[in-house]
Each structure stands twice: as C-alpha cells, then as structure tokens.
Amino acid sequence: MNRSVFTDGLKAALPIMAGYIVLGLPCGLLCQQAGMDWLMVLIMCVIFYSGAGQYMIPNMWLAGNPLLSIILSVTLVNTRQMLYGASLSRYCESVSKRLTFLFGATVTDESFGVNLARFENGGWDVKRATVVNLCSQSSWAFACVMGALIGNLVSVPTAIASFAMTSIFICLLCMQKVTVTNLITVGVAVLGVLLCKLTGLSGPAILLGALAGMFAGYIHATITKPDGARRGERS
Amino acid sequence: MSWADFAIITASVALTMLACRVIPVFALKGRTLPANAVRLLNLIPPAAFAALVANDLIVLDSWATGAWPAMIPFISAALVFVVGYKTKSLVWCIVAGVASYALLMLV
16 A cells, blocks of 8 residues: 555544544443453454444443344444445445445444545545544554453443443434424434333334434425425435 | 354344445445435434433433432533534543533532
C-alpha cells in the first residue's frame, strides 16, 4: 500500500480512534460482566464490529432476554447500515470486489460520516476510506479487549456500566432530525415499549416498540407527503 | 455467557450485519433505493434508539425499592439529553451519563 494512502487514512481516523478508546473500555467491561472473556470480546470486535450492537448484547443478556430477542433487536438496530452502504456505493464503481467488500464490511456510523465528508470534498478514494475503517476498528477492538481485561481487576456496578450504553443511545437519538414524523415515531416507540412491559412482554419490548414506532411514522409520512415530495428523500 | 450462546449470538448478528453493510454496496453501485424503502430505512434510527432508551429507563420493578433509586436513571438521562442535544458527542454523553449516575447513587 502507498505510504501516503495509509497516513492520509490514519490522520482522518485519529479523532474516531480517540473516541473509540473512550467508548470501548466500558463496552469491554460490560461484556466481562456478562461473562465474556477477552477472546470472545476480540472475536466479536473482528467479525461483528458494532458499537451499539456490542453494548446491547451484554446488556440484554444481563437483563435475562432470550437469545432470539437479543439477535432480532440487535439486527433491527443495525439495519441502518444499509443506508450507509447505499450512500457509499457510488464511490465503489471502479473499485475491485475484494476492496469493495472490505470497505463495505467495516463501515460504522462515525467512519461513514468522516469518509462521506471527504468523498464529497474530493481527493478521497476507497483505499483511504478503508484505512479509516480499519484503523477505527483496531482502536475499538483494542479498547474493548482492554476493558474486558480491566473488568477482571476492578469492580464497577453493572448499573453504572450499563448506563454508558443508555447514554450512547440517547446521544444517537439526539442526532436524529427533529421532524413531526420522527417525533411521532419516537413517541409511539416509547409507548410501545411501555405497553409491552405493562403486559409482561419485556423480552421483545425493544423490537415490538421500534416496529410500532416505524409503522406509525411510515403511515404519517405517507399521508402527509405527496408522491412528488418523495423525490428529495435521502438514499 | 457460555461459548455456545456466544457463538449463536455472534454468528447470527455478524451475518445480518455483514448483509446490511455489504449487499447495498454491491447491489446498488450508484443506483438509488426505491423511495418507500428509503422512507422506511430512515425511520429505523429514531424508532430503534427511542425503543432502546425507553427499554433501559422503564424498569417497573425498580419503584418497589423506593422513588429515589428509580428516579436516578431518569435524572441522568435528562442530563444526557441536554448534553447530547448541545454537543452531539458520544464521548461527552457517556461521561455526563456515567458520572451523574455514579454521583446520584452516592446521594
């Protein structure tokens, strides 16, 4: 690999890497509290690599959720990655399949943002973007494994470690556009979770609440937006 | 968590994650998704994150141990909402959330 490709990618990735160190330590700690050892944490970072997902799995496991509920809820949250892939595909038209696969398979919320801004400004390519992804993934894996190892040495109440994940989801919620459709989606999703819990359906509460919110939001968007207004939507 | 449970969860979510990440990149290559699909996909983040936050905060059993312990997550969450709205920073949100939660537990 050309040296400038690596240094350009590394420079762009540094802010993400610093953030992932801070995010990854409590994630590894939470994984350790859920009974995972450092090797499990490392494997998860390599083949799964999802901040939100890797926080959700130990948290839902500790809360006693069934395996299917964990898998479906994590999958639902991660379907947003399809938007990133759809948006980045236009930059992969003349790129080899192997590099396209590696690039696509290592995109995260943060690296998507950093790479997209650079693609749009010009002078950026998929090789550099892949370096950003891989450097970010390396720092995430390092921090998570360190967190799992530290977790063996120090005692942090599970409630506090879990609240790191809640804080992440609140932040990600704050990053959404404030529109009437989104507010309806959020409101119905919260009500859906509350109703599930009140009726004893705690296991699938996340999935059912989110689906109820999406359904309400979709109905609202379809009723209020004429066909012509859909052309400007993000893809 | 046993290795068997770990393998089932990790293999399942890794496969679905890989599909979500890679299939659109290869399938579209510059083309655009149908408008209805984009509309639905755009609703996933607010719906999913709202449901996740609600699931963490709404713990019906917690009120049995008293009002104050049950209020701690809500107070910390309110603070994180303010920090998140102002900074949009994951790092600052974690710092604010974890620090306030730990302090409130000491009160």
